[in-house]
Amino acid sequence: MTTSKTGSPLTTHVLNTADGVTGARMALSLHRLDPQMILWNLISVGTTDIDGHCTDLITKEAFTAGMYKLRFETGQYWESLGQICFYPYVEIVFTITDQEQRFHLPLFLSRYSYSTFTSSQ
Template sequence: MAAAESSPLTTHVLNTGDGVPAARMALSLHRLDSNMMIWSMLSVGTTNEDGRCPGLISREEFGPGMYKLRFETGLYWESLGHTPFYPYVEIVFTISDPEQRFHLPLLMSRFSYSTYRGS
């Protein structure tokens, strides 16, 4: 993973059902190859105790294009002893100006989720 301080893309996962950060959730970052129309995995990580996963990608690797963050929500809920409804959540987004900073939070409960572009 890229160094946390240089990452132009960050995420924060909150378990809104329990009112806590979603710690120890596996996730991966992918970029779409627009010529072949296939996703390439760029990095993998796990959220820390605060539900954050720093260092997803370096500024040098981050260019214009379509990306997705895949969160392994099913494994997270199973680790808490719950039967998952959503086996995973994918957030697909487009970057046109990679010089900006992007924050993509995931707010989730066992039966719902939402996201937004934060700052």
């Protein structure tokens, strides 16, 4: 698992598997579900660095148990490369039950497919 310099318990990175490069400069956002209102609350926004990583999504104190989603702005990313894609964005929804763990959620991406997995520590 990638360890964040900022100590964020949640990190991600994007790999452009179609071109064999990192998903650099992709906009993304992290949201937490309010279970009473059934609304997604924005926690943070970010952009992947030149290596496709985003490591400062949330502080350890704010990382509480609950349902989250990580939204990647894939349409904007492909457009910036002068290409089109099928998915204008990708949302990965996940549940945190143990906020003491650290999680890494990578996104493997091509213009017409994506996959993800998680690793924890």
